[in-house]
Amino acid sequence: MRQNARLSNRVNRREFIKFAIGGAAAITLPTYGCSTSKVGGISKTAAEQPNIILIMADDLGYGDVGCYGSKKIQTPNIDALAKGGMKFTDYHSNCPVCSPTRAALLTGRYQQRCGIEGVVTAAKHRHTGMALEEVTFAEVLKRCGYATGIFGKWHVGYNVEFNPARQGFDEFIGYVSGNVDYHSHIDQAGFEDWWKNFQKVPEEGYCTDLITRHGVDFIERHKDEPFCLYLPHEAPHYPYQGRNDPPERLPGGRKGKKAKGKEIARAYKEMVEVMDEGIGRIVETVKRLGLERKTFIFFCSDNGATKNGSNGVLSGYKGSLWEGGHRVPAVAYWPGRIKPDTTTRQTALGMDLFATMVSIAGAKLPVGLQLDGLDLLPMLVEGRKVPKRTLFWRYRKERAVRKGPWKLLVQGKDIRLYNLDEDLGEKKNLTQAEPQRLKALEDELATWEQEVSAGVKLRA
Numbered sequence: 001m002r003q004n005a006r007l008s009n010r011v012n013r014r015e016f017i018k019f020a021i022g023g024a025a026a027i028t029l030p031t032y033g034c035s036t037s038k039v040g041g042i043s044k045t046a047a048e049q050p051n052i053i054l055i056m057a058d059d060l061g062y063g064d065v066g067c068y069g070s071k072k073i074q075t076p077n078i079d080a081l082a083k084g085g086m087k088f089t090d091y092h093s094n095c096p097v098c099s100p101t102r103a104a105l106l107t108g109r110y111q112q113r114c115g116i117e118g119v120v121t122a123a124k125h126r127h128t129g130m131a132l133e134e135v136t137f138a139e140v141l142k143r144c145g146y147a148t149g150i151f152g153k154w155h156v157g158y159n160v161e162f163n164p165a166r167q168g169f170d171e172f173i174g175y176v177s178g179n180v181d182y183h184s185h186i187d188q189a190g191f192e193d194w195w196k197n198f199q200k201v202p203e204e205g206y207c208t209d210l211i212t213r214h215g216v217d218f219i220e221r222h223k224d225e226p227f228c229l230y231l232p233h234e235a236p237h238y239p240y241q242g243r244n245d246p247p248e249r250l251p252g253g254r255k256g257k258k259a260k261g262k263e264i265a266r267a268y269k270e271m272v273e274v275m276d277e278g279i280g281r282i283v284e285t286v287k288r289l290g291l292e293r294k295t296f297i298f299f300c301s302d303n304g305a306t307k308n309g310s311n312g313v314l315s316g317y318k319g320s321l322w323e324g325g326h327r328v329p330a331v332a333y334w335p336g337r338i339k340p341d342t343t344t345r346q347t348a349l350g351m352d353l354f355a356t357m358v359s360i361a362g363a364k365l366p367v368g369l370q371l372d373g374l375d376l377l378p379m380l381v382e383g384r385k386v387p388k389r390t391l392f393w394r395y396r397k398e399r400a401v402r403k404g405p406w407k408l409l410v411q412g413k414d415i416r417l418y419n420l421d422e423d424l425g426e427k428k429n430l431t432q433a434e435p436q437r438l439k440a441l442e443d444e445l446a447t448w449e450q451e452v453s454a455g456v457k458l459r460a
């Protein structure tokens with residue numbers, strides 16, 4: 001390893017060595033490993049490396065979960081994780097839509113740095129995706145001895161060249177597009193989209209149940225070694241289909257029955273509840289195998305709900321930078337490490353999970369890699385405050401900046417300033433009352449935009 005490598009936003013490609021995988025094209029893995037130093041108060045030896053399970057819902061809103069106040073939807077298993085762990089009230093996805101949130105989650109950096117600023121669409125099968133030189137948490141954990149698996153939605157690259165198996169995941173079963181029919185697994189553009197690593201391998205079953213089943217199987221097979229399981233669920237993203245509903249998308253481009261009106265509300269509730277049931281099965285598996293105290297479980301959503309779901313008291317929906325677009329449910333669970341039944345008001349973002357997982361594993365980052373996200377472990381296990389910072393969102397013509405309780409929201413020519421401690425619903429615009437604060441946040445935004453966009457070619 002070149003210890004004197006120049007620090008750069010991107011890891012220099014010469015830092016990588018080539019590995020062959022299953023006869024397929026070579027993949028690249030960075031040359032780094034594990035640390036035995038104490039991180040977050042935890043001493044890491046290979047035998048003691050905690051397992052990591054990251055479960056993410058798709059389009060689940062701030063008001064769609066029982067412990068976040070939903071009266072319509074029952075989520076006893078997510079609620080139990082919150083009861084036994086920590087519930088976040090100020091956790092955010094990095095973007096109000098799918099692909100950019102996932103790029104940030106996977107890389108621990110603002111998605112703007114890798115050019116995934118919009119949805120990687122299946123519509124035209126555009127040959128876009130997250131570049132392989134981007135370092136994912138799976139690559140870092142794999143190099144540190146972890147078995148890595150992803151079961152569910154990928155959505156940061158449609159083509160095989162962008163497959164999760166080329167981004168550090170030993171095992172991938174699921175779909176690469178933004179959504180599939182829950183039964184036929186046909187994507188929005190009419191293509192079958194159910195993969196086992198590099199191959200399309202059809203599998204019968206309801207999407208949510210398959211994701212759970214493969215997750216349980218992965219835990220059982222890897223119970224004797226450290227593992228990192230990433231379960232990006234489809235629920236409750238459309239198409240709105242319960243377990244016993246007919247397929248909407250049929251082979252040959254034929255159309256089946258599509259849910260409308262009250263059927264959508266009924267299906268939506270069922271979709272969340274089946275996912276919750278699956279989360280219960282994952283937790284039950286961890287307990288049954290005696291892994292509960294050495295397994296960190298994190299649950300979150302990838303963006304806010306659409307109008308078919310609930311964002312609780314928040315304004316706005318998926319696709320906007322109102323709080324409802326990106327403030328989402330999140331729960332961390334780790335018996336013996338995270339104090340039960342706690343609620344944190346600390347602000348956290350999806351991109352923080354990379355640094356947090358690295359810390360939990362005692363892994364080393366490749367030389368030159370600079371994460372934007374922060375390690376949340378000291379906050380999770382020791383109750384420390386997350387260091388003060390300014391956070392940024394950018395999606396289409398919208399920008400948002402958070403600093404403490406203050407939020408700058410720019411939507412085209414509309415500029416608003418809110419104090420979220422006093423006004424979570426973003427009703428009272430304070431731009432007139434706080435001109436200096438407004439100017440300072442605008443300046444920070446301009447600096448950030450310049451910094452993240454330097455040298456980045458937009459891919460999506």
Ligand SMILES: [Ca+2]
Nearest residue numbers: 058059098302
């Ligand atoms: Ca989504």
